[in-house]
Amino acid sequence: MNTDQAFELLIEAGVTEDTSIQTVRRWFRERKITYKGSGQDTGYILDNTDQAFHLLKDAGVADSTAVQIVRRMLREGQIEKVGSGIQKPTYPTKESAPKQLTHRSTDQDMIIRQLKVKIKAQDEHIKGIEHLHQTSVASLIQQIDKLKKDMIHLIKEKSELQRETKKLLKENINLTNELLKLKGEVLKGNQKSDQADDVPPSSAPITIDYRQKLGLSKMASDKEVLTKYKKLLKITHPDHGGNATAFHFIKTDYDQFRHSINLK
Incomplete structure (x- = not known):
């Protein structure tokens, strides 16, 4: 089983992505996986049902879930044969020095590949945040421009109201002065009228x-x-x-x- 097949097996069994990565790395160290995957979705083939069951159990999958998955894999031809049900799978125990180096290299390659995928996802997320930020800044600039225009308009209206108020105050003062003048003339006319009462009426009209x-x-x-x-x-x-x-x-x-x- 290669790394891609092992990872796919764990994902289909409901194991989380982080746990699947850690499990595949451990299987590398324990030599349960002996070679690197191609990076393509080529399916996976297991020797027998015992091997599939023990791998799923080793990854923390419940017995009932593991049994259902093994049965489905057997029906779909992803397991070559049925095991005895009690035999534990055997894995290579001896590796030459070059193969051990290859395992370490492939383990690092898989980690790098997974990291690249995560970095790419984070880059896309950052781009989305930057786009949202730029949109928000543009919207704020438009609102500020609108507020400035409204402020200029209000200042202009205020100036017009002040001029109108001054004009009305001036008219009021003028009217008040005229009223006082008329009042003084009326009082003066009344005094003359009182004096005229003591004088014989004149035939000339006023x-x-x-x-x-x-x-x-x-x-x-x-x-x-x-x-x-x-x-x-x-x-x-x-x-x-x-x-x-x-x-x-x-x-x-x-x-x-x-x-x-x-x-x-």
Whole structure:
């Protein structure tokens, strides 16, 4: 029996690969295998059933399993003849010096061959890990690029919001100043009205310059005046957090101006 046949026998018997390798090496040392295999799947031939049974038992295969395997091998013609059932197989006990060297060489060759197979499998595994690593790195780079673009977009939006906020604050300040100005003018007008109560009424009508009160041009249209008033009414409305007194004065001017337009 050669090394390939012995290894195949143990694998078919359910022995693990590592145990099979160790067993084949031991059979070499014990001269139960006398020559090297060809490395090709050529089958294996045993002298008799006793030899097959004792080899399987020596490898740690259970009796029931060994018997079934020997019977199958006998049916398939892998065993030449049936043994006596009690005879132990005999193996060559004497080897010349050149053959002993050959056994050692073939043992090393088999180990080298097995190691090459394992190294090749490990190389394939490493290649797979490297490919997975490269794929992961590429995916991370894409995600980082996307995050950078999103960050630039958010910074741009933030800048736009800041500009819009400054613009709104400026408009609010301007409107507040206009409101204070109107309030001062209203209070001033009330004082003049109180003084007028002590003076005989004049026949000349009182003319109010609404455009001047609103800070508009004298050439501003009636529509522009109404738009300005509506904007002030919205800001000063109590429901929107405005001042009720200021809203009342502005609403009075607005109604008077609209009434004067309707009379034209």
